[in-house]
Amino acid sequence: MKLKPIELNGRVRLRDRDAQPPRGVPADEELKARTDRLVERLDELQSALFAEHERALLVVFQARDAGGKDGVIRKVFGPLNSSGVSVASFNAPTEDELDHDYLWRIHAAAPRRGTIGIFNRSHYEDVLVVRVNELVPPKVWKKRFEQINQFERMLAESGTTIVKFFLHVSREEQKQRFLERLDDPTKNWKFNPGDLEARNRWDEYDQAYAEAISRCSTPWAPWYVVPADSKKVRDYLVARVVVDTLRRMKPRFPAPDPELLAWRDKIV
Amino acid sequence: MKLKPIELNGRVRLRDRDAQPPRGVPADEELKARTDRLVERLDELQSALFAEHERALLVVFQARDAGGKDGVIRKVFGPLNSSGVSVASFNAPTEDELDHDYLWRIHAAAPRRGTIGIFNRSHYEDVLVVRVNELVPPKVWKKRFEQINQFERMLAESGTTIVKFFLHVSREEQKQRFLERLDDPTKNWKFNPGDLEARNRWDEYDQAYAEAISRCSTPWAPWYVVPADSKKVRDYLVARVVVDTLRRMKPRFPAPDPELLAWRDKIV
Numbered sequence: 001m002k003l004k005p006i007e008l009n010g011r012v013r014l015r016d017r018d019a020q021p022p023r024g025v026p027a028d029e030e031l032k033a034r035t036d037r038l039v040e041r042l043d044e045l046q047s048a049l050f051a052e053h054e055r056a057l058l059v060v061f062q063a064r065d066a067g068g069k070d071g072v073i074r075k076v077f078g079p080l081n082s083s084g085v086s087v088a089s090f091n092a093p094t095e096d097e098l099d100h101d102y103l104w105r106i107h108a109a110a111p112r113r114g115t116i117g118i119f120n121r122s123h124y125e126d127v128l129v130v131r132v133n134e135l136v137p138p139k140v141w142k143k144r145f146e147q148i149n150q151f152e153r154m155l156a157e158s159g160t161t162i163v164k165f166f167l168h169v170s171r172e173e174q175k176q177r178f179l180e181r182l183d184d185p186t187k188n189w190k191f192n193p194g195d196l197e198a199r200n201r202w203d204e205y206d207q208a209y210a211e212a213i214s215r216c217s218t219p220w221a222p223w224y225v226v227p228a229d230s231k232k233v234r235d236y237l238v239a240r241v242v243v244d245t246l247r248r249m250k251p252r253f254p255a256p257d258p259e260l261l262a263w264r265d266k267i268v
Numbered sequence: 269m270k271l272k273p274i275e276l277n278g279r280v281r282l283r284d285r286d287a288q289p290p291r292g293v294p295a296d297e298e299l300k301a302r303t304d305r306l307v308e309r310l311d312e313l314q315s316a317l318f319a320e321h322e323r324a325l326l327v328v329f330q331a332r333d334a335g336g337k338d339g340v341i342r343k344v345f346g347p348l349n350s351s352g353v354s355v356a357s358f359n360a361p362t363e364d365e366l367d368h369d370y371l372w373r374i375h376a377a378a379p380r381r382g383t384i385g386i387f388n389r390s391h392y393e394d395v396l397v398v399r400v401n402e403l404v405p406p407k408v409w410k411k412r413f414e415q416i417n418q419f420e421r422m423l424a425e426s427g428t429t430i431v432k433f434f435l436h437v438s439r440e441e442q443k444q445r446f447l448e449r450l451d452d453p454t455k456n457w458k459f460n461p462g463d464l465e466a467r468n469r470w471d472e473y474d475q476a477y478a479e480a481i482s483r484c485s486t487p488w489a490p491w492y493v494v495p496a497d498s499k500k501v502r503d504y505l506v507a508r509v510v511v512d513t514l515r516r517m518k519p520r521f522p523a524p525d526p527e528l529l530a531w532r533d534k535i536v
Contacts, residue, residue, distance in 0.1 A: 051457045082355040189319045
């Protein structure tokens with residue numbers, strides 16, 4: 001059970017049933033065990049990436065409200081050494097950010113060499129919420145797909161491997177999660193009427209997500225659509241892609257300094 | 269088994285035997301279970317702090333090389349929701365940072381309201397390594413204790429609760445950890461000759477740490493000396509202080525919006 005990247009300009013399926021676990025998915029307990037093993041492997045790979053200090057990995061998460069971004073980040077990246085992980089959340093831009101181009105704040109948060117950078121939302125908001133709410137005219141956001149592709153290509157060519165995940169939840173699952181939030185006094189503060197507005201424009205968002213994902217799933221920065229109605233399936237599938245991606249990067253611990261053995265005797 | 273804050277201008281004991289677990293410490297397994305429970309409690313308290321969005325918690329870690337800063341941060345704060353935690357590591361300052369006062373980069377990394385900010389090293393380096401290596405003259409670093417106290421007081425009065433930990437490892441334990449690093453090909457890249465230099469100036473650092481901790485353990489930003497030769501004891505003691513500190517802050521979930529129930533019916 002493994003996700004494939006979306007084909008560039010290919011068809012993106014965001015039907016409700018595509019949010020459900022794929023066929024042949026193992027039972028929850030087995031899935032959880034597999035995810036735990038993947039996270040251990042990720043931990044080792046991250047150490048090597050950090051030690052090597054040459055390249056970076058950028059992991060982008062997009063989702064509808066209650067789509068599970070916080071949850072998957074905590075599960076997959078929480079156990080890692082925090083020195084080598086940065087998480088940047090992109091909410092509505094500040095005045096200072098609005099005084100610059102839309103990629104300015106994104107670029108500033110790009111991960112350092114040796115680290116894994118996680119984007120909780122990203123520059124894709126500028127072709128999603130910005131498009132649906134008509135915050136800029138179509139001739140502006142339409143140019144952004146190519147701008148984003150070129151920006152990501154520059155990052156990739158400069159040593160940052162990129163993977164992007166859309167956590168796909170169904171309309172029914174979102175409803176359940178909203179209701180759970182409202183009924184839980186430790187969670188109901190998270191709810192805001194804006195979330196309902198976005199829900200009411202479900203189909204417009206569908207179209208915006210599908211176009212963004214399809215047009216920007218490049219060989220150097222592929223998009224993955226994660227069936228995310230089940231949290232355990234979501235965590236496993238994301239961990240699997242991240243581990244495979246890092247494995248292909250083959251990060252290597254630097255060769256030991258020839259003087260190391262000499263130092264050994266100097267520790268008194 | 270609970271740490272007490274160091275008394276302002278009080279005596280700080282950094283003898284080797286003070287790095288060992290205190291008397292009456294439970295067995296490793298029991299300690300680990302207790303730490304896990306504390307981390308769960310921390311998770312709940314963090315949710316409330318985040319929801320309340322009024323105040324912040326700043327946790328400062330200082331230690332000698334191989335003192336365990338990364339380890340304790342991963343163990344105690346790794347499991348939390350990353351949206352509400354930021355970790356800032358302060359290494360040797362960049363040119364840009366050196367063109368400003370020593371608190372400039374520190375201030376820029378202060379945690380946002382609602383979040384927990386962790387400093388992996390901090391402005392205390394400016395009265396530690398800077399002092400021992402004579403990077404500035406004594407009349408400069410001597411003024412810093414009071415400057416730091418006033419800076420931290422301003423933060424505290426503006427809503428940021430501060431706790432500071434010195435992870436105290438003994439000379440023998442550091443030696444063991446250095447040797448382990450050198451013998452492990454996934455870790456020996458971490459070793460650099462500068463670490464040995466600092467080790468050779470053990471007593472000078474002792475004095476610098478003791479003075480910094482004693483002079484800057486204010487009521488609004490107390491220092492704790494953590495016996496850190498045992499990793500499990502270290503994790504437990506830190507988790508205990510952090511949880512107690514957050515508990516005293518009494519973060520509260522905001523009262524539910526009276527319109528919440530009305531929204532409930534609008535989710536279609």
